Amino acid sequence: xxxxxxxxxxxxxxxxxxxxxxxxxxxxxxxxxxxxxxxxxxxxxxxxxxxxxxxxxxxxxxxxxxxxxxxxxxxxxxxxxxxxxxxxxxxxxxxxxxxxxxxxxxxxxxxxxxxxxxxxxxxxxxxxxxxxxxxxxxxxxxxxxxxxxxxxxxxxxxxxxxxxxxxxxxxxxxxxxxxxxxxxxxxxxxxxxxxxxxxxxxxxxxxxxxxxxxxxxxxxxxxxxxxxxxxxxxxxxxxxxxxxxxxxxxxxxxxxxxxxxxxxxxxxxxxxxxxxxxxxxxxxxxxxxxxxxxxxxxxxxxxxxxxxxxxxxxxxxxxxxxxxxxxxxxxxxxxxxxxxxxxxxxxxxxxxxxxxxxxxxxxxxxxxxxxxxxxxxxxxxxxxxxxxxxxx
Amino acid sequence: xxxxxxxxxxxxxxxxxxxxxxxxxxxxxxxxxxxxxxxxxxxxxxxxxxxxxxxxxxxxxxxxxxxxxxxxxxxxxxxxxxxxxxxxxxxxxxxxxxxxxxxxxxxxxxxxxxxxxxxxxxxxxxxxxxxxxxxxxxxxxxxxxxxxxxxxxxxxxxxxxxxxxxxxxxxxxxxxxxxxxxxxxxxxxxxxxxxxxxxxxxxxxxxxxxxxxxxxxxxxxxxxxxxxxxxxxxxxxxxxxxxxxxxxxxxxxxxxxxxxxxxxxxxxxxxxxxxxxxxxxxxxxxxxxxxxxxxxxxxxxxxxxxxxxx
Numbered sequence: 001x002x003x004x005x006x007x008x009x010x011x012x013x014x015x016x017x018x019x020x021x022x023x024x025x026x027x028x029x030x031x032x033x034x035x036x037x038x039x040x041x042x043x044x045x046x047x048x049x050x051x052x053x054x055x056x057x058x059x060x061x062x063x064x065x066x067x068x069x070x071x072x073x074x075x076x077x078x079x080x081x082x083x084x085x086x087x088x089x090x091x092x093x094x095x096x097x098x099x100x101x102x103x104x105x106x107x108x109x110x111x112x113x114x115x116x117x118x119x120x121x122x123x124x125x126x127x128x129x130x131x132x133x134x135x136x137x138x139x140x141x142x143x144x145x146x147x148x149x150x151x152x153x154x155x156x157x158x159x160x161x162x163x164x165x166x167x168x169x170x171x172x173x174x175x176x177x178x179x180x181x182x183x184x185x186x187x188x189x190x191x192x193x194x195x196x197x198x199x200x201x202x203x204x205x206x207x208x209x210x211x212x213x214x215x216x217x218x219x220x221x222x223x224x225x226x227x228x229x230x231x232x233x234x235x236x237x238x239x240x241x242x243x244x245x246x247x248x249x250x251x252x253x254x255x256x257x258x259x260x261x262x263x264x265x266x267x268x269x270x271x272x273x274x275x276x277x278x279x280x281x282x283x284x285x286x287x288x289x290x291x292x293x294x295x296x297x298x299x300x301x302x303x304x305x306x307x308x309x310x311x312x313x314x315x316x317x318x319x320x321x322x323x324x325x326x327x328x329x330x331x332x333x334x335x336x337x338x339x340x341x342x343x344x345x346x347x348x349x350x351x352x353x354x355x356x357x358x359x360x361x362x363x364x365x366x367x368x369x370x371x372x373x374x375x376x377x378x379x380x381x382x383x384x385x386x387x388x389x390x391x392x
Numbered sequence: 393x394x395x396x397x398x399x400x401x402x403x404x405x406x407x408x409x410x411x412x413x414x415x416x417x418x419x420x421x422x423x424x425x426x427x428x429x430x431x432x433x434x435x436x437x438x439x440x441x442x443x444x445x446x447x448x449x450x451x452x453x454x455x456x457x458x459x460x461x462x463x464x465x466x467x468x469x470x471x472x473x474x475x476x477x478x479x480x481x482x483x484x485x486x487x488x489x490x491x492x493x494x495x496x497x498x499x500x501x502x503x504x505x506x507x508x509x510x511x512x513x514x515x516x517x518x519x520x521x522x523x524x525x526x527x528x529x530x531x532x533x534x535x536x537x538x539x540x541x542x543x544x545x546x547x548x549x550x551x552x553x554x555x556x557x558x559x560x561x562x563x564x565x566x567x568x569x570x571x572x573x574x575x576x577x578x579x580x581x582x583x584x585x586x587x588x589x590x591x592x593x594x595x596x597x598x599x600x601x602x603x604x605x606x607x608x609x610x611x612x613x614x615x616x617x618x619x620x621x622x623x624x625x626x627x628x629x630x631x632x633x634x635x636x637x638x639x640x641x642x643x644x645x646x647x648x649x650x651x652x653x654x655x656x657x658x659x660x661x662x663x664x665x666x667x668x669x670x671x672x673x674x675x676x677x678x679x680x681x682x683x684x685x686x687x688x689x690x691x692x693x694x695x696x697x698x699x700x701x702x
Contacts, residue, residue, distance in 0.1 A: 023482040026475060052482040054474065057514030061471035064464055064511065068475025071462055072437070074482055076475070094464055198437050198460040199480055201491050208463035209452035 026065030073197030096131025118357020260289030416622025418612025441503030619668025
């Protein structure tokens, strides 16, 4: 049986790091992820881990040291938020292209400006095309569980992985959590044994080539293949994790979707709020449900299309905006998933919500379902690009 | 053991020939000489900032580097090599390797004085056991000769063209070597290619084998940017040293030591006139520019002599 504890999301992730005892951590403080390197430094300085901690002078250098360390043959980790993630963006692309399975904990936060320290998904969504695997958590438990699965997934496909949770909402809120025994964690995660690495005296290695047009595209095609292959790996590792803990994880979670006529697609902690709203509406006899995206990269296009094919209306909930005068990324990718699957019956609308920590209440989600009911009844979507709970 | 040029050049090159750097460029000479200062039995990981050096030595599927090599980006060679060095410590501690590895980063002046400055400063302050070598050619040569903070006063570059109103770069060269000294690292040196390469070889060896962070600033001229005939490379570096434009010195645990004092300090014209980038300074009416540079060189030289307690 697991160990019952009460931990914040940041501490839960730091605790997972401690149990894994990786080789190198390079990190820089930024609200709200600061606590993760703080907790971890305490583990280092008290000898609870023997990880080498590099207190770098910026997030750019945090990711640069991780790239150096992972290429050298080590497990390298970091943690960041918001502008820190932006600042390391250039290096995120390099980490993915070098095929280095670095693990990055992200406590998601809005981007400047206006400067704001509260939660939305602008930071993570801003780096969605960097070539990283991206898992999102609804709860502290999921943040912890995702972290324990991260290295298994990333190392299997040689891609770096982000473990995202909602800043403050889960990163700082303390919840009941069930931890896995450290011996079991170590057995589950295993040793990192890279095929090629810099510090191999028998085989020198060169990393970070200049690729002309003759080779560049093949390198990118291989990255694309790894991302496609990751779907099965995430499911397989999730199944193994379920066998160990009883907690099941796939690419998406479906909640009350079997007979749902109206559904929302959502990511992160607001899924919990939405589930509450769905329970209320179900009690009123309304056929409503939810799809929670756990894996945003790779994007579970087939699973989402399959889950949505019988609904009358859906709302994609984006906790950030693409500022394309059209829609946010979840709506865009969901619509593309349906189109690719040849499904055109469900009517879709998009809500931009919860920016910069704007509270997402049960009533907010109930309002979305009320709108969906109108769309389902009339077959008319009206404006598809909508802002939720905003003063106009 | 006393330095012997013949013996030194008999060591196997760790940067293979056939790379794409220009004839008469100082950069690969700096690299080969520094790597030759490694004890042959020691392993090394070499890092290069994005630069002429990087794109000319590691074009997929070929590499000129015989040691393990990592290129990451333009501005982060300091951080990248510090990550590799930390991985070495972690692996050694965990018994995953027991051989000796050394860590050397190369960057041009753009990647060192400017965009890579923060990353370098962080690595030096943290005191990783590494050497950062700046091959200083005094402008962004890879993108086509744009000014950097290392570009000398009045130099004609593509972003400080010697025009009819503005006569080249208006600012003096940043003194990065002294900034590195201010980090309190155990070894900092300034060198270039002189005579039998004793100065640069010995400094490189000290930099590599001094525990902790070390910084080596190597004047490495660029024939295209400086506009000198390729075969004159060694004459240009010699003139830089003889005019005291580029003094040779080292700073060991904070103590300044002058490596070479010219018997007779030559006027700066002798260095400037060899290079097309300073040609406009020799036009009638521009004598004040040469006088100004002479004043600046004199001031820096006097300051250095004081620091060396000479």
